[in-house]
Amino acid sequence: MSKVPTGLKQSLNKDIAGLCPFSIGKNSAQNHCAHYVSHIMDYELAGPTCKNFTFADKQKPETGATIRVDDIFRKCPETGLLTSKPAALTECLVFVTLASNVAKVGGNLVMGNNPKKHIGILTQGKVWNYSNSTNKVVSDLLTSFTNKFSYAYKTSGTTVEFYYGKFL
Amino acid sequence: MTKIIPFVFLFYGCSTLATDGSPPDGEVVFRLLLNSGYISLKNEPLCNVTSLAKKNEETLLVDHLATVFSTSYLSKNINTFASSCSKSKHETKDGKIIEIWDCNLQIKETSPDDEFVSSSMVAFGISIDKSKFLPGTLRCF
Numbered sequence: 222m223s224k225v226p227t228g229l230k231q232s233l234n235k236d237i238a239g240l241c242p243f244s245i246g247k248n249s250a251q252n253h254c255a256h257y258v259s260h261i262m263d264y265e266l267a268g269p270t271c272k273n274f275t276f277a278d279k280q281k282p283e284t285g286a287t288i289r290v291d292d293i294f295r296k297c298p299e300t301g302l303l304t305s306k307p308a309a310l311t312e313c314l315v316f317v318t319l320a321s322n323v324a325k326v327g328g329n330l331v332m333g334n335n336p337k338k339h340i341g342i343l344t345q346g347k348v349w350n351y352s353n354s355t356n357k358v359v360s361d362l363l364t365s366f367t368n369k370f371s372y373a374y375k376t377s378g379t380t381v382e383f384y385y386g387k388f389l
Numbered sequence: 390m391t392k393i394i395p396f397v398f399l400f401y402g403c404s405t406l407a408t409d410g411s412p413p414d415g416e417v418v419f420r421l422l423l424n425s426g427y428i429s430l431k432n433e434p435l436c437n438v439t440s441l442a443k444k445n446e447e448t449l450l451v452d453h454l455a456t457v458f459s460t461s462y463l464s465k466n467i468n469t470f471a472s473s474c475s476k477s478k479h480e481t482k483d484g485k486i487i488e489i490w491d492c493n494l495q496i497k498e499t500s501p502d503d504e505f506v507s508s509s510m511v512a513f514g515i516s517i518d519k520s521k522f523l524p525g526t527l528r529c530f
Contacts, residue, residue: 252508269435276478324441333441336507353505376464
């Protein structure tokens with residue numbers, strides 16, 4: 222039984238403003254990758270959300286969504302290097318950040334505050350994620366996704382690393 | 390009627406002084422933010438991030454600012470900064486609703502080809518009289 226909502230496919234090519242009723246959804250300068258995943262997967266964790274970011278938004282009746290990648294990563298029941306993902310796990314979250322932005326703390330992987338990080342939903346071989354360059358939802362083949370972010374985040378002296386996370 | 394007019398002006402003058410609709414000066418905003426660099430983020434529920442640059446030490450606001458300011462350091466990428474303040478409200482820990490200036494600093498990192506690379510936002514409250522950074526109002530995105 223898939224945990225991916227059936228509404229995923231309808232989100233393709235949508236701008237975050239079409240998925241989020243709060244003011245942060247209208248800010249196209251920000252990274253909406255975790256925000257997109259959280260609206261699709263109904264993640265509203267402790268910490269900043271699109272609803273609690275401003276006083277006016279808190280007064281609205283709609284449900285909020287988590288906006289930070291590291292907050293979702295911390296709550297995944299299991300995380301690990303994407304290269305170590307169990308073959309049977311065909312649907313999960315996919316994370317990318319700098320290798321220096323993840324450390325093992327108390328037996329668990331913890332993601333730090335470096336802004337070079339991204340998240341998508343892996344299902345049927347494709348990673349559904351929010352393209353902040355084009356401000357719309359895209360679905361990339363896993364290899365295209367890893368190539369794209371290996372190039373975007375790579376700088377001299379850094380290593381770009383990919384992780385999987387089981388759905389919350 | 391002529392006796393009423395001075396009272397009208399007096400009332401208008403007092404009410405304008407009390408609310409002072411103009412946003413705080415940019416240098417005041419950044420001075421208040423940077424002067425608050427040594428607050429611990431464990432006390433800021435919406436900015437409780439982890440800096441892995443400082444192992445086994447608590448993360449301070451200055452650590453987070455250092456991380457987000459330095460994203461394009463020694464690379465050809467470009468960081469652009471945008472900042473603003475607008476009048477808003479804040480609910481204090483004891484449930485009081487107070488008026489504040491809600492300010493934010495946004496940083497966007499782009500490649501030389503103008504492709505999005507990363508972004509961050511630090512939002513924070515300043516007292517309505519523009520004199521204090523308000524603990525408990527930090528939000529980090």
